[in-house]
Amino acid sequence: MRYLALPLLSQNLTESTARAQTLSLYLQLSLQVSLSQRNESTMSSSSSSLPSCPKKVVTLKSSEGETFEIEEIAALQSKTLENMIDENCADTPIPLPNIKGKILAKVVEYCNKHAEVGVDAESLRAWDAEFVNVENTTVFDYILAANFLEIPTLLDLTCQSVADMIKGKTPAEIEKTFNIKSAFTPEEEEQVRRENQWAFE
Amino acid sequence: MKKQFAETSRSSAVAENITEDIIIDILSRLPAKSLMRFKCVSKRWRSLISDQRFAKLHLQMLSLETVAPSQKIIKSNPLQIIDYEALDDDEVNDHVVVESHDLGRDEPQGLVGSCHGLVSLAVYGGFLVYNPTTRESRKLPASNLVATYECFHGFGYMSTTDDYKLVHGAFFTADDGSEECVLEIFSLRYGSWRRVPSEDVPLLDGVGIYLNGAVHWIMDHGSGYRTEQAIIPFGLATETFEVAIPIPKVEGVLFEGVGIHEGRLLIYDFTSISFEAWVMNEYGKKESWTRLFSIPIDGFPDHKFYVIPIAYTRSGKIVFQIDVSEMILVNPKDGTYKNYPIEEHDNVESAIYMETLVSPYIGHEQ
Numbered sequence: 001m002r003y004l005a006l007p008l009l010s011q012n013l014t015e016s017t018a019r020a021q022t023l024s025l026y027l028q029l030s031l032q033v034s035l036s037q038r039n040e041s042t043m044s045s046s047s048s049s050l051p052s053c054p055k056k057v058v059t060l061k062s063s064e065g066e067t068f069e070i071e072e073i074a075a076l077q078s079k080t081l082e083n084m085i086d087e088n089c090a091d092t093p094i095p096l097p098n099i100k101g102k103i104l105a106k107v108v109e110y111c112n113k114h115a116e117v118g119v120d121a122e123s124l125r126a127w128d129a130e131f132v133n134v135e136n137t138t139v140f141d142y143i144l145a146a147n148f149l150e151i152p153t154l155l156d157l158t159c160q161s162v163a164d165m166i167k168g169k170t171p172a173e174i175e176k177t178f179n180i181k182s183a184f185t186p187e188e189e190e191q192v193r194r195e196n197q198w199a200f201e
Numbered sequence: 202m203k204k205q206f207a208e209t210s211r212s213s214a215v216a217e218n219i220t221e222d223i224i225i226d227i228l229s230r231l232p233a234k235s236l237m238r239f240k241c242v243s244k245r246w247r248s249l250i251s252d253q254r255f256a257k258l259h260l261q262m263l264s265l266e267t268v269a270p271s272q273k274i275i276k277s278n279p280l281q282i283i284d285y286e287a288l289d290d291d292e293v294n295d296h297v298v299v300e301s302h303d304l305g306r307d308e309p310q311g312l313v314g315s316c317h318g319l320v321s322l323a324v325y326g327g328f329l330v331y332n333p334t335t336r337e338s339r340k341l342p343a344s345n346l347v348a349t350y351e352c353f354h355g356f357g358y359m360s361t362t363d364d365y366k367l368v369h370g371a372f373f374t375a376d377d378g379s380e381e382c383v384l385e386i387f388s389l390r391y392g393s394w395r396r397v398p399s400e401d402v403p404l405l406d407g408v409g410i411y412l413n414g415a416v417h418w419i420m421d422h423g424s425g426y427r428t429e430q431a432i433i434p435f436g437l438a439t440e441t442f443e444v445a446i447p448i449p450k451v452e453g454v455l456f457e458g459v460g461i462h463e464g465r466l467l468i469y470d471f472t473s474i475s476f477e478a479w480v481m482n483e484y485g486k487k488e489s490w491t492r493l494f495s496i497p498i499d500g501f502p503d504h505k506f507y508v509i510p511i512a513y514t515r516s517g518k519i520v521f522q523i524d525v526s527e528m529i530l531v532n533p534k535d536g537t538y539k540n541y542p543i544e545e546h547d548n549v550e551s552a553i554y555m556e557t558l559v560s561p562y563i564g565h566e567q
Contacts, residue, residue: 140218140219144223155226166231166235168235171239171241178224178242182243184241192241196240
């Protein structure tokens with residue numbers, strides 16, 4: 001069983017990481033458009049020209065061993081799963097030891113919703129807003145799952161949700177949210193604060 | 202959308218797994234002001250937020266956003282920043298709306314351009330490039346070109362070399378009576394002035410507007426009823442004047458100036474009765490010029506010289522600079538207006554800018 005290896009990140013923001021990041025951001029947005037187009041064309045071709053075949057289903061296994069089924073069409077929202085499907089590695093249950101059942105169930109729900117045909121943009125936006133209207137810890141779990149499974153639209157939704165939540169916070173509140181131990185000494189912190197004092201007004 | 206800020210012991214375990222590329226993704230979506238504050242969070246965050254590659258990513262995110270990026274107005278004489286949206290809110294006090302900035306000895310005399318959150322200012326003896334959000338300012342070395350009254354300026358971005366350029370041109374009357382133009386360009390990345398060839402330069406005036414890799418001025422041909430107007434672009438990559446873009450002939454209107462509105466070039470005129478603004482919906486296409494608005498001007502404050510549109514609020518109100526001293530927020534529906542509590546010592550010049558983290562020291566990071 002092969003997994004799509006996530007790139008190991010060094011502490012330095014390298015040129016290629018920044019470019020990859022921008023590229024992935026552009027891709028996220030264009031993928032949103034092309035995915036819905038792809039899903040529509042896939043759905044219509046399977047119902048009109050071919051004899052009816054059973055819809056292919058992929059089985060995912062959470063960290064606790066619980067299994068979840070997801071239609072192949074919906075699974076294609078995840079680049080990780082898409083690669084496995086393309087390489088015929090998706091016939092047996094796929095273990096996802098990083099993702100708890102509670103979260104995996106919701107991710108499957110997200111993928112199913114976004115694979116649906118004929119949903120208008122307005123109601124999808126409202127559905128998405130409700131999807132992330134949960135505890136911060138849960139949103140972070142969604143982020144990790146979306147990152148691991150490479151679901152660009154979900155990653156975009158959840159990261160935006162966190163950004164909206166933190167933008168008005170003080171640095172102390174940020175440290176709590178992200179569990180960062182500030183390495184500044186009190187003098188250093190005072191200096192940084194002074195340099196950027198207008199940002200606090 | 203209300204969120205419960207739940208602090209469970211789980212939150213620390215989860216947040217630890219959040220990798221740096223995810224943090225970067227989240228941070229790139231924040232307003233510049235928030236990011237400036239978050240420099241205090243940790244040394245790692247400070248280093249990240251100060252990195253110009255992050256600034257570039259953040260700028261690109263701003264251009265992808267469906268919501269308009271955070272913008273303010275900068276004005277000279279004295280140097281002040283105006284949160285123009287804030288005046289649209291009834292319960293606000295003066296110090297929130299207008300903020301004074303101090304550049305020490307380099308008090309700006311005028312504005313010569315705005316692009317990507319960098320504002321170029323004319324100061325005594327030369328120019329300065331300033332980011333009002335990060336408060337970084339860079340004094341440029343003096344050019345050899347002596348400023349005359351017949352000057353034109355522009356400032357903009359060149360994507361091929363990821364550079365910002367300041368264009369400074371002046372007209373001189375040669376001994377034989379002909380008009381000569383000398384054109385100099387300063388590249389922020391290369392850090393020096395260069396004279397560029399300039400034959401047949403149209404008689405331009407004032408500050409050009411940056412859009413799509415070029416700086417634009419408005420120009421008149423001929424006079425009286427036979428006046429033809431056009432927009433002249435100066436390409437920052439080619440460093441030459443490019444094909445003029447014709448402007449529609451509108452009855453009773455002779456366009457005074459160029460501006461920018463939601464990524465489209467805007468031209469405007471004010472007559473004794475009304476203020477007209479037109480936008481070019483498709484860049485370069487003469488047929489795509491459309492009237493944006495036409496509002497009666499009789500309720501406006503007295504003005505002798507200019508009525509310049511500077512910005513548009515989310516609610517559809519318009520900020521105008523009146524002559525060189527006043528700035529007002531007009532409701533086009535009923536023509537009522539409010540005054541911005543700005544200070545004016547001398548000729549006020551103003552421009553809109555985006556709040557970004559771009560550094561004027563690009564290529565010469567300190």
